Amino acid sequence: MNKTLMQKQIQWYPGHMFKSMREIRERLKIIDLVIILLDARLPFSSMNPEILKTVKMKPVLLLFNKSSLADPNRLSYHVQKYEEMGFTGLNIDAISRMNVNKIHRLAQDLLKDKLERAKAKGLKERPIRTIILGIPNVGKSTLINTLAQRKAARTANTPGITRAQQWIKLSSDFELLDTPGVLWPKFDDPKVAYHLAITGAIKDDIMPLDNVCHYALKFLKQYYPDRLLERYEIPHEMDDIGQMLHQIGVKRGALLKGGAIDELRVYQIILTDIRNKQLGGLTFDRT
Ligand SMILES: Nc1nc2c(ncn2[C@@H]2O[C@H](COP(=O)(O)OP(=O)(O)OP(=O)(O)O)[C@@H](O)[C@H]2O)c(=O)[nH]1
Numbered sequence: 001m002n003k004t005l006m007q008k009q010i011q012w013y014p015g016h017m018f019k020s021m022r023e024i025r026e027r028l029k030i031i032d033l034v035i036i037l038l039d040a041r042l043p044f045s046s047m048n049p050e051i052l053k054t055v056k057m058k059p060v061l062l063l064f065n066k067s068s069l070a071d072p073n074r075l076s077y078h079v080q081k082y083e084e085m086g087f088t089g090l091n092i093d094a095i096s097r098m099n100v101n102k103i104h105r106l107a108q109d110l111l112k113d114k115l116e117r118a119k120a121k122g123l124k125e126r127p128i129r130t131i132i133l134g135i136p137n138v139g140k141s142t143l144i145n146t147l148a149q150r151k152a153a154r155t156a157n158t159p160g161i162t163r164a165q166q167w168i169k170l171s172s173d174f175e176l177l178d179t180p181g182v183l184w185p186k187f188d189d190p191k192v193a194y195h196l197a198i199t200g201a202i203k204d205d206i207m208p209l210d211n212v213c214h215y216a217l218k219f220l221k222q223y224y225p226d227r228l229l230e231r232y233e234i235p236h237e238m239d240d241i242g243q244m245l246h247q248i249g250v251k252r253g254a255l256l257k258g259g260a261i262d263e264l265r266v267y268q269i270i271l272t273d274i275r276n277k278q279l280g281g282l283t284f285d286r287t
Pocket residue numbers: 065066067068069092093094095096134135136137138139140141142143154155156157158159160161162163179180181182
């Protein structure tokens with residue numbers, strides 16, 4: 001990892017995330033089921049290790065969101081890996097509604113024993129209380145709106161939209177607590193930081209854009225060279241990052257007055273194209 005990245009890493013963890021984590025810990029006592037929302041494009045990088053530690057005593061359901069933006073050939077791999085670790089996981093898409101109607105049932109299945117015990121004790125039936133946790137911008141509020149079939153929570157394509165916890169009643173027997181996205185203070189593997197930056201979980205001004213885009217281009221070159229050819233006419237034999245940036249600049253007319261390429265614009269083009277699926281479905285976590 002280069003020096004700028006290391007220095008930024010030390011100062012970047014915002015105070016409101018400490019507060020959000022504390023509030024999550026406090027709230028867990030009254031929660032029946034934890035939904036951890038992960039990004040299907042980075043199903044491992046988007047797992048916050050602090051959240052995992054915090055919720056380990058609770059029943060957990062993993063939902064891999066934004067599946068329509070991920071590589072369709074890689075979707076079963078992470079579900080299987082997490083299942084081997086003992087988790088229940090489901091690929092979903094909160095916008096296209098893929099598998100969204102399976103969530104309620106899965107939640108009930110995971111809580112079956114608890115619900116039956118409560119019934120046997122003669123306890124009054126009450127709604128299942130669920131909390132949704134995940135990194136910023138992963139689609140927590142969007143999923144809640146899809147489940148509630150109304151605009152109950154504010155959403156936008158930038159991290160840090162939800163600022164406070166908010167209960168939303170999904171049905172007479174199901175309540176869901178929306179929470180602000182939380183990250184963790186230190187990324188042990190720089191790849192994780194890059195994956196989070198490329199997909200917009202970390203604000204674009206946190207990490208140096210040139211490093212992020214160089215990483216993205218190297219990644220695309222290794223795993224999706226045909227998409228680079230198709231979108232930017234980058235030939236398979238071209239592997240110099242500078243040449244690739246130049247080619248994108250020329251192809252997309254991102255040029256400065258003297259004819260040199262406008263690097264900043266090229267970086268923005270690359271990130272916007274990736275985020276808007278202009279390079280097809282992509283999965284960043286590879287093993
Ligand atoms: N394609 C696609 N986009 C999605 C999906 N879910 C959410 N989005 C988009 O992702 C962006 C972030 O969604 P939010 O619901 O605001 O994310 P959040 O997790 O609540 O974010 P914070 O409140 O900042 O933590 C929005 O632009 C959504 O439209 C999905 O399943 N597929």
